[in-house]
Amino acid sequence: MTSDFQSDNGGGELGSASHPWRVAVFGAGPAGFYAVDELLKRPGVAVDLFDRLPTPYGLVRGGVAPDHQKIKAVIKQYEKTAARPGFRFFGNVTFGEDLSLDEVLAHYRQVLFTTGAESDRRMGIPGEDLPGSHPATIFVGWYNGHPDYRDLHFDLDAECAAVVGNGNVAMDVTRILARSVDELAKTDIADYALEALRHSRIKEIYLLGRRGPAQAAFTNPEIRELTELAGADLVVRPEELELDEVNRDFLALHAAEQTHQRNVDILKAQLPKGEGNQPKKIRARFFVSPVEVLGKGRVEGLRLEKNRLLKEEHGVFKAQGTGVYEEIPCQLLFRSIGYKGHRLPGVPFDERNGIIPNRDGRVIDPATGAPVPRLYVAGWIKRGPSGVIGTNKADASATVQAMLEDAARHTAGDGLSPDPDAIPALLAHKQVRAVTFPDWKRIDQIEIAAGKKRGKPREKLTTIAELLAAVS
Numbered sequence: 001m002t003s004d005f006q007s008d009n010g011g012g013e014l015g016s017a018s019h020p021w022r023v024a025v026f027g028a029g030p031a032g033f034y035a036v037d038e039l040l041k042r043p044g045v046a047v048d049l050f051d052r053l054p055t056p057y058g059l060v061r062g063g064v065a066p067d068h069q070k071i072k073a074v075i076k077q078y079e080k081t082a083a084r085p086g087f088r089f090f091g092n093v094t095f096g097e098d099l100s101l102d103e104v105l106a107h108y109r110q111v112l113f114t115t116g117a118e119s120d121r122r123m124g125i126p127g128e129d130l131p132g133s134h135p136a137t138i139f140v141g142w143y144n145g146h147p148d149y150r151d152l153h154f155d156l157d158a159e160c161a162a163v164v165g166n167g168n169v170a171m172d173v174t175r176i177l178a179r180s181v182d183e184l185a186k187t188d189i190a191d192y193a194l195e196a197l198r199h200s201r202i203k204e205i206y207l208l209g210r211r212g213p214a215q216a217a218f219t220n221p222e223i224r225e226l227t228e229l230a231g232a233d234l235v236v237r238p239e240e241l242e243l244d245e246v247n248r249d250f251l252a253l254h255a256a257e258q259t260h261q262r263n264v265d266i267l268k269a270q271l272p273k274g275e276g277n278q279p280k281k282i283r284a285r286f287f288v289s290p291v292e293v294l295g296k297g298r299v300e301g302l303r304l305e306k307n308r309l310l311k312e313e314h315g316v317f318k319a320q321g322t323g324v325y326e327e328i329p330c331q332l333l334f335r336s337i338g339y340k341g342h343r344l345p346g347v348p349f350d351e352r353n354g355i356i357p358n359r360d361g362r363v364i365d366p367a368t369g370a371p372v373p374r375l376y377v378a379g380w381i382k383r384g385p386s387g388v389i390g391t392n393k394a395d396a397s398a399t400v401q402a403m404l405e406d407a408a409r410h411t412a413g414d415g416l417s418p419d420p421d422a423i424p425a426l427l428a429h430k431q432v433r434a435v436t437f438p439d440w441k442r443i444d445q446i447e448i449a450a451g452k453k454r455g456k457p458r459e460k461l462t463t464i465a466e467l468l469a470a471v472s
């Protein structure tokens with residue numbers, strides 16, 4: 001370690017202006033930005049934040065529903081982070097393709113992965129891959145103008161759709177299908193998605209929970225929103241809201257988390273409204289598991305098995321099939337049963353849980369359990385896809401704490417290239433057009449100006465070519 005480094009972590013500086021402690025962060029979503037903020041609070045630290053897309057903010061841009069603009073206000077905090085001395089953004093740079101792990105380790109003391117959970121979990125039932133059956137993740141990416149998904153086609157000629165899962169992503173997908181075009185037109189929904197939804201013929205949306213209303217993963221504001229839509233009724237079945245002894249036991253055990261009882265109350269308040277009189281119906285069904293996607297050549301329906309709630313040991317409450325089946329019609333199916341992380345080249349991966357194996361944010365070798373020096377994780381790729389955006393703040397902070405402890409112990413490598421121009425030069429040599437933060441601000445202005453003309457908060461540029469053209 002050079003004499004410029006004073007790795008005392010007791011409030012002193014890790015590096016100096018001439019030799020900053022250089023950290024690379026891959027994934028410019030919430031976890032990445034929170035980690036960068038924590039790191040840059042330390043004097044003498046410089047952080048390069050990379051993203052495979054030309055745009056920053058991860059799920060805040062590509063995941064948060066367009067009709068939830070308030071949630072996106074968190075971007076203001078990330079802009080403050082980006083304004084801190086020592087920050088650089090490199091968009092349009094893919095880890096493992098544009099920069100290998102060895103190259104990154106040669107230029108940075110520590111490397112943090114905050115790449116999230118980009119793929120979906122599968123139901124594992126016959127017919128799952130029939131045309132018309134999709135993971136919710138790609139539909140979310142499509143309506144949010146994510147370049148990977150913007151060219152997809154969803155059959156909105158269907159009259160009946162089904163959404164499997166009872167999490168907040170299922171809420172988002174159901175709401176976007178149920179909302180009127182007038183409501184969506186005021187959001188930053190992608191223009192092509194608005195146009196496709198304008199011609200949507202969907203009248204019924206089944207929302208399918210394998211367990212009951214008390215166990216649902218959605219939160220109170222999200223389910224309440226479905227009861228307040230301008231053009232759709234949330235329809236429930238009285239027999240599925242009746243709570244048996246096991247369900248009452250569940251609620252008693254979870255009494256401290258009021259969300260569960262409130263979810264039940266919100267749903268029960270729908271009972272007197274019956275079918276309602278809005279043109280679209282959201283049919284919330286509980287205690288049903290899809291066991292087969294039906295259809296010849298494309299999705300025509302779903303075979304469901306009725307479940308009951310079973311209490312297992314250690315307070316685990318599971319759905320148990322009863323051997324009673326029913327069929328529902330649907331021509332469009334979204335499975336919204338959780339996300340999974342992607343394997344990164346050269347980095348250990350836990351295939352089963354879809355995360356990078358780690359202990360408190362330190363990447364570990366799954367075979368030995370030993371920490372892999374200088375590699376760290378935060379966010380969904382560290383703990384799995386759970387929690388809201390803010391959850392990633394504490395998560396990232398804990399990982400940064402581990403990074404600083406290791407830095408103090410001088411465990412980060414010597415003999416690195418401290419030249420800040422080395423990485424931009426390497427990317428230029430590889431003909432990678434890295435998008436800087438000032439570049440992104442230009443894209444941002446272009447999108448906001450285009451949105452203004454249409455009465456929207458922004459009109460997103462949705463192809464890599466358009467995004468790069470805007471900054472060249």
Ligand code: NAP
Nearest residue numbers: 165166167168169170210211217336337338339385386387
């Ligand atoms: P989630 O909250 O984990 O919900 C997954 C749902 O899928 C659960 O209802 C689960 O049921 C169900 N499920 C899992 N496997 C299933 C199977 N084989 N068959 C049928 N159902 C199955 O996941 P998510 O909705 O993808 O959300 C991810 C995270 O992002 C969550 O923390 C969520 O709160 C957050 N988020 C927040 C917002 C917001 O704040 N507005 C919006 C979107 C996402 P069981 O409970 O029975 O396992």
